[in-house]
Amino acid sequence: xxxxxxKDNSFKLILGNHQLFAEFLRDFIPVDILKSVNxxxxxxxxxxxxxxxxxxxxxxxxxxxRLKGDSPLFVITIVEHESKVNFRTPFKMxxxxxxxxxxxxxxxxxxxxPLTKDxxxxxxxxxxxxxxxxxxTALRNFRDRTALRDVFGKxxxxxxxxxxxxxxxxxxxxxxxxxxxxFIMIIxxxxxxxxxxxxxxxxxxxxxxxxxxxxxxxSRLMTDVITALxxxxxxxxxxxxxxxxxxxxxxxxxxxxxxxxxxLADKRQAVQRAKEEARQEWEKALQERxxxxxxxxxxxxxSPDIIAAGFGLSxxxxxxx
Numbered sequence: 001x002x003x004x005x006x007k008d009n010s011f012k013l014i015l016g017n018h019q020l021f022a023e024f025l026r027d028f029i030p031v032d033i034l035k036s037v038n039x040x041x042x043x044x045x046x047x048x049x050x051x052x053x054x055x056x057x058x059x060x061x062x063x064x065x066r067l068k069g070d071s072p073l074f075v076i077t078i079v080e081h082e083s084k085v086n087f088r089t090p091f092k093m094x095x096x097x098x099x100x101x102x103x104x105x106x107x108x109x110x111x112x113x114p115l116t117k118d119x120x121x122x123x124x125x126x127x128x129x130x131x132x133x134x135x136x137t138a139l140r141n142f143r144d145r146t147a148l149r150d151v152f153g154k155x156x157x158x159x160x161x162x163x164x165x166x167x168x169x170x171x172x173x174x175x176x177x178x179x180x181x182x183f184i185m186i187i188x189x190x191x192x193x194x195x196x197x198x199x200x201x202x203x204x205x206x207x208x209x210x211x212x213x214x215x216x217x218x219s220r221l222m223t224d225v226i227t228a229l230x231x232x233x234x235x236x237x238x239x240x241x242x243x244x245x246x247x248x249x250x251x252x253x254x255x256x257x258x259x260x261x262x263x264l265a266d267k268r269q270a271v272q273r274a275k276e277e278a279r280q281e282w283e284k285a286l287q288e289r290x291x292x293x294x295x296x297x298x299x300x301x302x303s304p305d306i307i308a309a310g311f312g313l314s315x316x317x318x319x320x321x
Contacts, residue, residue, distance in 0.1 A: 010228035011059035011079045011129075014184060017221055018042040021063065023181040025075070028164045029127065033067060041066040045074075049099055062100060074100045074124045078161075081131045090142040093126045093161050100124055126161035131188055136165050171198060175206050180214050184225055193233045199256045207252040214250070223247050291317075 014020050018039035025034040043064040065073040076096045080086050101121050105114045113119045130136050139145050143158040166189060174182040174189075190196055214222065223244045230240050246255035294317075298304070304315055 010188075010225050011081075013221060013225050013228070014181070015059065015061045015077055015079070016044065016046075017218070018044075019215075019218060020181050020184075020221075021061075023177075023179045024129075027177045027179070027181060028129075029125070029162060031125075034065075037065055037067075045100075045103075048103060049096065060096075062096065071120065071122045074104070074122055075127065076100065076124060077127045077129060079129050079131075080136075085132070085134065085136055085138050087138045089128055089138050090140070090145050090161070093128075094142055094157060094159075097124050097126065097159065126159065127164060128161050129164045129166070131166035133167065133191070135167075136163055171201070175203065178206060178209050178213070180210065180218055180222060183210050184222065184229070187226060187229050190229075190233060193235060196233070196235075196256060204253060211250050211252045219248055219250065 015024070021042055022037050022039050025031075025037055043066075045062045045064055046060070049062050059079040061075075061077045063075045063077075065075055067073050076093065078089065078092065078096075080089070086092075101124065104122060108114055108119070128136075140163055141158060141160045143149050143153065143156045146152075146156045149156055166185060169185070169189075171186055171189070174186050176182075186199075186202070190198065226247065227240055227244055230243065235243075243255050246252070294310075297306075297310070304319070308315055
């Protein structure tokens with residue numbers, strides 16, 4: 001399984017779960033009305049727009065959110081986790097928005113509601129979640145990607161998508177959210193197997209809160225997601241199995257202890273190998289210097305016996321110089 005597919009699968013699981021998606025809106029989107037969204041308020045419509053996201057975009061989602069009042073909210077989430085920034089994102093988002101609104105219109109076709117003056121289209125919240133290593137440099141307003149916008153500005157769609165860049169959040173920021181999603185995001189930020197050592201710094205109080213907050217129906221999902229994230233860090237299957245077993249038993253305090261110890265053991269072995277290689281290189285260089293010194297004395301006519309005594313070489317080795 002490639003890193004790309006591993007990430008796609010993990011975020012498909014995350015954003016496909018309504019509880020985690022509600023946490024995502026609450027934690028990362030600065031809109032007060034979204035703080036009270038519950039899992040029961042969310043409907044997943046992603047499959048309706050499959051032709052648009054089937055091109056290696058398995059983790060893109062379209063949600064319908066039930067808000068107070070008559071109008072729903074549609075949330076489009078595009079996940080970007082490549083090291084290369086996708087500059088086509090504003091246009092991709094425009095395509096999604098048009099399809100969503102067209103689909104909404106069709107719900108009222110029998111009543112001809114879209115043809116009346118009072119008909120209002122629902123708001124659409126476009127979100128890009130980016131967990132790549134570099135700074136996101138793509139333009140966020142579609143108008144800014146259009147030529148002659150100074151002349152034709154009022155005729156050009158001017159929406160802006162909300163950017164959630166995971167690399168802007170420190171571990172301390174994510175800990176403050178204190179929910180299941182924050183725990184997953186902390187693991188996603190690690191980047192390498194060596195980064196797992198940062199998990200030892202997680203406060204015990206935070207892990208205890210996660211244990212209490214994660215319901216039984218989320219334990220299996222967290223196991224699958226964390227398996228996918230650890231897999232891309234090249235953690236062995238045996239090590240992943242040990243971690244997921246503790247997750248299912250909700251023993252969060254110790255779930256990464258063995259894994260971190262394995263990383264430290266690997267580092268100790270790597271340091272030992274580096275020391276041994278350095279020692280061998282030093283000995284090889286010393287031998288070469290001794291041979292060079294012996295060679296020079298031989299050229300000067302010094303007796304082989306004296307050279308052998310001075311440099312610790314055999315007469316046969318001196319003869320070959």
